[in-house]
Amino acid sequence: MARPTPPLSRRSVLALGGSATLGALLSSCTGGAPPGLTPTGEAETTAGGPRPALAHWYHQYPEEGRHEAATRYAEAYSAADVTVSWRPGDYARTTAEALLTPAGPDVFEYANGPTIDMIRGEQVVDLTDVFGRELSDFPPALVERVTWDGRIYAVPQVVSTQLLVYRRSMLDQAGIAPPQQMEQLLESSRALTRDDVKGLFLGADGGAGRMGGPMLWAGGFDFLDDESVGFDNAGAAESLAVLRTLWTDEVLLLDASDDWTDPTPLTAGRVAMQWTELSAFPRIRERLGDDFGAVPWPSMPGGAPSVPVTAYAASVSALARDIDAAREYVRWLWVDSPDHQLDFATSHGLGIPARISVAADAEALASGPEQDAATYVAEHGRSLTPLLWTDACASAWGEMMTRIVHDGSDPQEELDALVPVVEAELDRVTA
Incomplete structure (x- = not known):
């Protein structure tokens, strides 16, 4: 598992989350790229070894096309064999239970990020350095919601309001x-x-x-x-x-x-x-x-x-079969690939991409009440619950x-x- 970065206070993350300063700080802590990734963001693989296998869980979105989109992203990832699982029913309960066993997901999304009990129980891993220089492109309120004791435990995907x-x-x-x-x-x-x-x-x-x-x-x-x-x-x-x-x-x-x-x-x-x-x-x-x-x-x-504001966010299970591979996949999926956020948020139903720069360029949010909604989120949005x-x-x-x-x-x-x-x-x- 990658060596954690020095802790930041929760207040520091909130205060600096919208600035380039924090992004630069985290980048310097990791030498410019998260462990297991090349400086260009390409995943390193063991020569001659099989690709890691990862299970990625999503809740069952009602919008048509999102399941196919998530599967398409996973199939395009070349550094691991990712299996997407679309989970119906009481997703929150079944996922929380599954995290206690090796049979659970390697990567999973959760409404507003993992719970404080998941974090305190060490059921999810630190993803702070996964953001790299892009941390300042995520809304501070969303980052604060998935931060505890100076460490960030999820990557926000799509914002709903x-x-x-x-x-x-x-x-x-x-x-x-x-x-x-x-x-x-x-x-x-x-x-x-x-x-x-x-x-x-x-x-x-x-x-x-x-x-x-x-x-x-x-x-x-x-x-x-x-x-x-x-x-x-x-x-x-x-x-x-x-x-x-x-x-x-x-x-x-x-x-x-x-x-x-x-x-x-x-x-x-x-x-x-x-x-x-x-x-x-x-x-x-x-x-x-x-x-x-x-x-x-x-x-x-x-x-x-x-x-x-609510946002499903991607986390990595502490019982993942390959934690480094899972972290690299999350970084590729939601940090290094803004086109995934744009597609997932606006091509299948309507949400706001979690990346600030991506949301600003989203055609579906460029006019009318849709644009107003995005503006209200930027000006007044706050996490539904702490x-x-x-x-x-x-x-x-x-x-x-x-x-x-x-x-x-x-x-x-x-x-x-x-x-x-x-x-x-x-x-x-x-x-």
């Missing part, structure tokens, strides 16, 4: 501008609700399972503040209470046949505004043409526009949000009760 999408014609007809502030959203949702049309769709649960983070950010708060609770403030309760107001105002569509990722409520005219993801834009454009726009989730006093926000934290948070939105529980009392739960998890993963 969530936005408030609206029907231009419906807002224009009502004389309403796309909401920028939370009070405007409340007023617009009420004004646009009439007859069989609702003002807003946040999912079948009224946003309880999805909108807690954006509401925190809108008010200037977060799940965590570095390694401590970030919502231990009276203003956070006020932010979450907005979702209950939307529920009781009866401006939310609650009987859609599918959930928030399906744009049908918007395209069928059942709502004027809908929270959905960038991957839905091609379907929206196919049905509505230019009759739609997108804005971030509105802000509240003291807060900022909310643009949640690295230290464990499954236990997320589960307790989700149950709390349901009680606040559906049952009218007091937000401050609920948040106060959640603090020790989160603090216990933070103590566990940082001990």
